[in-house]
Amino acid sequence: MSSRLPLVSRVLTALAAVLLLGTFAFPLWRIELEAPQYPEGIGMLIRIHTVDGIKPNDLQNINGLNHYIGMKAIEPDAIPELRFMPWIVGGLVAAGLAAALVGRRGALVAWLGALGVAGIAGLVDFWKWGYDYGHDLDPHAIIRIPDMAYQPPLIGSKQLLNFTAHSWPDLGGVLAGLACALAVVALVVAWRRERRVAVATVAGVLALAGCAPAVPRAIAYGREACAECRMVAGDPRFGAELVTAKGKLYVFDSIECLAAYTLARGGDARGRWVTDYEHPGTLVPVDSARFRRLAGPAGSPMGRGLAATRRGVNRAAEEMAWSDVLALLRDEGLAGGASHAH
Numbered sequence: 001m002s003s004r005l006p007l008v009s010r011v012l013t014a015l016a017a018v019l020l021l022g023t024f025a026f027p028l029w030r031i032e033l034e035a036p037q038y039p040e041g042i043g044m045l046i047r048i049h050t051v052d053g054i055k056p057n058d059l060q061n062i063n064g065l066n067h068y069i070g071m072k073a074i075e076p077d078a079i080p081e082l083r084f085m086p087w088i089v090g091g092l093v094a095a096g097l098a099a100a101l102v103g104r105r106g107a108l109v110a111w112l113g114a115l116g117v118a119g120i121a122g123l124v125d126f127w128k129w130g131y132d133y134g135h136d137l138d139p140h141a142i143i144r145i146p147d148m149a150y151q152p153p154l155i156g157s158k159q160l161l162n163f164t165a166h167s168w169p170d171l172g173g174v175l176a177g178l179a180c181a182l183a184v185v186a187l188v189v190a191w192r193r194e195r196r197v198a199v200a201t202v203a204g205v206l207a208l209a210g211c212a213p214a215v216p217r218a219i220a221y222g223r224e225a226c227a228e229c230r231m232v233a234g235d236p237r238f239g240a241e242l243v244t245a246k247g248k249l250y251v252f253d254s255i256e257c258l259a260a261y262t263l264a265r266g267g268d269a270r271g272r273w274v275t276d277y278e279h280p281g282t283l284v285p286v287d288s289a290r291f292r293r294l295a296g297p298a299g300s301p302m303g304r305g306l307a308a309t310r311r312g313v314n315r316a317a318e319e320m321a322w323s324d325v326l327a328l329l330r331d332e333g334l335a336g337g338a339s340h341a342h
Helices: 007-020 058-069 081-102 105-135 171-211 255-265 322-331
Strands: 029-035 038-046 051-053 156-160 163-169 240-244 249-252 269-275 283-285 289-293 306-310
Touching: 007 081, 007 105, 007 171, 038 058, 051 058, 081 105, 105 171, 163 171, 240 255, 249 255, 255 269, 255 306, 255 322, 289 322
Parallel strands: none
Antiparallel strands: 029 038, 029 163, 038 051, 156 163, 240 249, 240 269, 269 283, 289 306
């Protein structure tokens, strides 16, 4: 099956890549602190390449508060991730646009996987930074509270002494999340389209199989039982076959049993064959055969002496067509059941 992406998936992939560019223009995350001494609150913004205050002096004020309780100062130049992230995100943008241009499902899956790995790695690294920031305290700090840690929440709100800390994604982080969501939607759209194509293909194959002409197979004489009388088919001069409209094949030990089965269950079948009496084991379609009753002591397994030969060969005076055979056996009551000859 083709792994080409539909146009809508390619457009969604390209749009997701473009949304990632928003992380260069808007903050990824924000952490805000509320306290009685700061009625307007203070906070910081984590950007793709730096950390700064929500208001001009916020970062300086946060570092001043941190000094009293022994926390490290937040210095953007000392955070190595801020030097790498622009390159990582830039690479993801380029890879996303390339996946949209290539238009292959494998490229989209690979890009979505890279997005997921980068996102999870970023959140884990952010949590580790917050853990170190809140636990690695100066033992000589002015304010020391035994067993107290000041790790900010990864997401949500948390009480830290008389401060309430709030940590939430900012617009850049939201755009990154939307980019991941669009990539997932692009993959789902492609998968659903392929599924519809697969279903249509299977339906087409089944339809073609249903329209294809039925083909008989050789009867395993001495082993296969007749579908009508349940006796084992033993004489290769009289065997018959039927293939139903659903493609199921039935074997019969005689023309009479094939006719009885047809009379009892209707004429809906893809094919019926009878054995050429003069060429044992050779099956011919009932519409291409002529039927006669054998003279003398010769008899068929059902005892009515019906035999078939290919039409046009050794033409006999009292030959019958398949419809005549059905009418004859209906009149003789074979459709209601008959004993098997021995």
